[in-house]
Amino acid sequence: MTRDLQPTLIIGAAALAAFGVSLVNFAAQETVNAQVGLTFGTVLFAFGGVFVATRRFAPEAVPHLLPPIAVIAGFGFVEIFRLNPYRAGLQRWWLLIGAGLATVVLAWISRNGLAALRRYRNIQLLAAIGLLVLPMLPSDGPLPIRGLEVNGSRLWIEIDLYIVQLNFQPGEVAKLLFVIFLASYLADRQPALTGAHRRIGRLTLPEPRQLGPLLLVWLGSLGILVSQRDLGASLLLFLVFVSMLYVATGEGGYLVGGGVLIAIGGVASWQVFDHVQRRVSAWLDPFAAFEDAGYQVAQGIFGMGTGSLSGSGPGLGQPELIPNAITDFVFAAVGEEFGFAGTVAVLGCYALAIATGFGIALRSRDRFNKLLAFGLTFVFALQTFLIIGGVLRVVPLTGIALPFMSYGGSALVGNFMLIALLLAVSHEEASR
């Protein structure tokens, strides 16, 4: 693919989304309405805008990243529009805001260089922790920022700007700050972390002293699970940490240790928390718990099975039977209406984007850039795997947004910034 193909592909993705919206219109026995043009314009403006920004601020960036993401966003948007036109209207604004912030990130890095991110390491960590605990603010406090509990998880804040109320998931941005912090911390500390080992038989273990940070982050993840009842964020945080530690040091022992800690944390939380038990039993046999915890997963599977090879066609299935079909279960909704053809296309686009991300990491020579690119790609890939895997019963269901597909502004903004950072890394490494 040459650089010149990118605009064509982005226009194609916008046309695809617009075509999907027009099919939804027809399915509802309406004639094509303005939504088709709005959709085309939004996708084109958002991704075309980021593309123009890369031309200006990161001309050497890889060309394979934006087009598959634009296609994914288009698929997701059609399904959101089909299920909830009002929310689709909001999603449209979030697409534009996310693209705008991506442009800001690209411009800032182009001026200051990626290394500038390393300067504020400790502030980033504090900010990440601060953002993570923000939803714990009282929900009826006098402050203009209040914590919100949604579906039993405390992940949201409500920002009261007097004119308008904004709901936001600060965790989506905290993830990025955490990855940037880890990349810069691990890039500096690598010798210390790889230095001494202890050997027990064939197994090489790090010094107990070095396991300190591992345990600390493990406890932090469990803290999130306990305080916010969010299995997904907790698992994501810990896995990103362990894998970045492994990549930075090459010590397989961290993976083993991380695995053991996940097992301990998993069993312990399964014993302590009802909501974890419900999730696990719904995972093992959603059809046995059909009337209860398994309903959502079972409905998702029924939807995808009914969609079969070619799907019902947009607007012609019953994805509204699946609870949370526009957020956690948007993939199942796509499966029902676009069929196996649609889900494989989506999965292929994710694979392309993720492979591109890993490629950026592999080609990077700077330690920080390498770790950053890996961490960002890993976060993106792991979220995708955990939520699609949850829908497909490969892993227990965790409430994670499917990047660029699920309805939700915070996730969209966070992921746009993630992509901008990846583009910036690829540009800087290529133009070295």
Next chain:
Amino acid sequence: MNGPIRRMASLLFLGFGVLLGALTWFQVLGADGYRSDPRNVRTAINISGKERGLIVTGDGTVLARSNPDPADPQAYLREYPEGPMFAHVVGYTSRLVGDSGLESAYRDELRSRRDLTISDVIAALFGRDLRPENVLVTIDADLQRAAAEALEGNRGAVVALDPSTGAVLAYVSSPSFDPNAFLGAPAVTNRQAVLDDPAEPIRDRAGTELFPPGSTFKTVVAAAAVESGIAGPETAFDDPVVYELPGSTATIGNADGGPCGDGVSVTLQTAFVRSCNTVFAGLSVRIGAGAIGQTATSFGFDRAIEFPWALAESRFPQSELADDPAALAQSGIGERDVRVTPLQMAMVAAAAANEGEVLQPYIVSQVFDADGNAREVSEPRVIGRAMSPATAVVLTQMMERVVTSGTAQQASITGVRVAGKTGTALPEPGQPDVWFIGFAPVDAPQIAIAVLLEDGGPLGESGTGGSVAAPIAGTLMERYLIRGDSG
């Protein structure tokens, strides 16, 4: 660091491979199973607006059809023109409350195949007709209507069979409900109203509910007695006023409280014709639970009878009764532990009419495509022999005497020889289940019938099989036979 990155990337793509495998299962290999899962209402929703095949009777009466929806040119609305009359046979298909009856059992044949599931697309490639198929039922619309009218206002059932084929001629459960009310938006409320109705119209009393058969079960006991050689029609029995249950001080008496005959001795034939409990209680103990059970099983008891929907299994618990002669004596007169469906008792009468052979009952005579070509045709099938032809002759003679000079005289038809047996079971005091089973004409049987009314029908606690069920059966059989002769 590239080694670990490669390994982590491989691990993730391995995970994506697993996702692709799971997708292949859910959307391709296992898709049809998930699509047709009864809890997956999508199929019902998809079917609801689509064209479905006809359900019709042999005389062209339409029981179910799809009409174009005036509000939506692409959609169809289901209609059941006969309403409650055929509700327990045709059932309903509703996107909100599921499906039942033939609509459920023949859902694959009745649905339009123009909905692009994999198997349908492949079938279309091989030139298969995608239009819905239609179902022709064996029910005689006129007899069904007459039976429904005869039961009007009462709880009960009528099942009529063609004894030479096993074809179901009438299958009525009363009271009934209007399946049209289960279509469209008010389905849930309407169905709840039907479920809340104290008369329980949703219950299929003809085939899926069990009742004590009362004295109609004496046909089974008599068949077992003759078949095993223990007694013939002229075999004499003691004729006490009451029968003392073995190992107990409790007694069984006859319906009128007196002896069966002269108080000294009585033949099997007379005891059958007058439906004497004292004789049949003792006879049952003499024959034994094993032999009665064997005969009952060959009639169809205690096994699943194939049918478009799951029938209740009629039961004669022979292993329990083998050790309990008192219970066996009570069960031998159709009380206590014996339970039957009206369909099963119609099969008993049909077997007597059919020289002892038990035929598979069937209610769909054929499935035919949109061009009228038969796709599946039901053939009569023997599923057992309840007694030898000689025993059947003896049993028929005794049953004919029941109608000519016994308890079922009100079932007689002028100019037609009718065989039958009445029954009055008392599971609860004052609420008799009254029965008639029989067939006609005796010399060339064309119809076998079972009539049941709960709570004594219109006569209440004074109702008996002879006074309530027998006249209904006589009227229905006469109507069927006369029309058969003229048409």
